[in-house]
Amino acid sequence: MAFPSFKKITLNSSEPDLLIAQLDQLDFRSRPHILSLHKLPNQQEACIQIIGKYFQDHPQKLFPYPPYVLTTVKSSPFKEVSLINSEDQLPKFFKVKERPLNHKETNLMNRIELQQKNFHNINMFEALETISKYADNHRELAKIQSEMDYLDHIFAELEIWDGY
């Protein structure tokens, strides 16, 4: 059972096949991961491209624990990848030191493990598609509402100018 605190992984190669093989071995869905690029200072951007593409192809691995990439690169075109420049930028919530658990904590941990299993059974592709469609629909409604607000504004201005 993986304790849900940060686990730091040092990436060893910028070769796409080797990097993807290393990412495939990690269980991103059981605990939050930090992918460190400090061993590859000159290939960081290439690695971020590969990692970004990897998570675009496997969006289910972004939940329930989003991965973080520790790098000196400031920004990335991939919204799936959160870049951090130092470990201070990580969420404090998961910065917990692992230690043997007592009875109560073990029960809580078992409950979390069960919830993780429940979560793994969710079809994330379908869920994300539904959410994306819902968001697109709401954007359409927002456009219509915006036009209606604009027309209301014109109508109100006309009333004032022409003294009706």
Next chain:
Amino acid sequence: MSTKKPDDDLIGFRDFIDQEPKQKPVNDKRQVGHEMATFLERESARMGNLVDFFEEKVFMLKHFEQYNQIRQKANAQLFEKRQKVANSLFEEGRSLKKNIDEILRTHFRN
């Protein structure tokens, strides 16, 4: 070295008074345990919320979509408002109508 004297009223209590309070260890086991339990409880609640969102809320969104009805209603309202503004712009006595009439009269008088 003890400072006990035979005529000291506090004899017998001196050891307790002089005794320095024991410092608690920095990592008090009970406190750490409490923090750990709190973290696990919060993580469990977070996971519960995520499961609830991705399982139940998304199911509702998928199977009870209201978009088409809302879109129809919004389109009808938009059409009504466009008509209202267009009619209002070309009513007799409106500045826009007066100005357009003036422009047309100036350019196409002959």
